[in-house]
Amino acid sequence: MSDKIYFNTSQKFNLRRSLVNAGTRIHHRVAPSHARKLARQLLLTPVRSAPKNPQPEAMLQGKVKSAHGDLTTYTLGEGPLWVLNHGWSGTANQFFPLMEFIAKSGFTALAYDQPAHGSSGGAYGHIPAFVEGLEAILDSVDEVAGIIAHSMGTASTIECKHVKANQCPLLLIAPVLEYLDNLFTSVKRSGYSMKLFEEVVAEVSAEYHYPIATIDPYGKLKLRQTPTLIVHDEGDRFTRFDVSQRVSQQAEKVTLIATTGLGHGRIMKSDPVKEAFLQLSNR
Template sequence: MSDKIYFNTSNKFSFKKRMVNLTTRAHHKLAPSHAKQTAKKLLLTPVRSKPKNAEPTGLIKAEVVTSEGVLKTYRLGQGPVWLLTHGWSGTASQFFPLMEHIASRGYTALAYDHPAHGQSEGVYGHIPAFVGGLEGLLDSEDEVAGLVGHSMGTAAAIECKHIKLHDKPLLLIAPVLDYLDNLFGSVARSGYSMRLFEAVVDEIQTQYHYPIQTIDPYNKLALREAPTIIVHDEKDRFTNYSVSKRAAEEMAQVTLVTTHGQGHGRVMQCEETKASFDQLINFDL
């Protein structure tokens, strides 16, 4: 259900949107506690998508215990580890073609399902949970060589303060660098009561001691010194290409690779993404 809100890009007036606004506002006013629990289920419950690609030969499945529960991991190849972190309502399987490419270059590709996604434990998904899960994966590895992220997974990666990511290169695919604008704008366009949404947000930020206003991928990316390549489709309907373009123009360590016709999902396995990974590892050499 939440995909219909977060992936809603229409600004057009609709009767349905108006009714959503009226009913959610009334629900919050008449039964605030029940309304908040209902809103959590609707807004923070990702779709558990089925695998997108066939499993590569040699794929090793395992589990890692984190503060967000047991997360399912998928490992392919030998050599230094590159972590791969997917987006909202995604799965690690979306990375399987790219993982095969990474493994062919002499590296280990390590992907995982975020909390409440794929085959991992968890009920609710949000940035604090994404960051907690990523920190757990980093704790389980001796060292990582770099990270590949897609969509909301890019925001979590940039937000993560783990020392093992401090000076590592990033490959950001269709990133959400304007996370707060994207999030609040999507909910507002759906017609959902913003006051009710803010009540849900307040509960999460209190639980995790993670103020939502501190989530700022764009400016935190600007503070990083390691090289970053952004691969973003010019016509991406879900994340803002112009923000990626501005980041590359304003940040010396950031390079933008523009794709055409790859959308928000296909871009994860396109040739430009594979070439960008090659560029990052060659830079490291």
């Protein structure tokens, strides 16, 4: 259900939104502990999307242990390794067509389901879990040639402090760069009680020793010293194209490839993404 909150972009008056606002505020006032518990379940539980792409015959499936449970991995190809990191309510399955292209180009593609996503363990999804999931994957491999990430996966990739993440090129697809603004604006637009949401955020921040104020993918991307290519559709309804455009103008190492008509999801297996990969991998 949480994707209906985070991906609701309507600005129009909505009766349901008004009822959600009244209901969550009353619940929070009458039974604050119970309200926070339900809010965690609603706000931090992603939709486990059903697979849409067939699994290539040569693909190997495995498990990597993490603090949030076992992560399901999918590996295809031989050669230098590229790690693929999906977004909120997404799965590794979304990358299967791109992984086939990567494998045919002489590389190994390793995608995985983040905690609480796809076939991986874990009850909740949030930035600390996404970052720790990527760290577990990076710890499980030797060298990494590059990382490809989509949507919220881009924010967690930039936030990740693992040395392997910091020293390799990035291919960011439809990135979430102004993460906090995107998050709070989306929840506010849904009508959900902001006070209740802020209490849940504070609990997660304290639990994982990850102050939310430190989350700044945009600022951290500008400081990176390795090449980054962004592929973003001008008509993306879920992540802002103009933010990608601005960071590409301000950061020397960031280059934007603009597309049209591909939206937020279809872009993942598009030709511009494949061409960007070849450019980053020098093939």
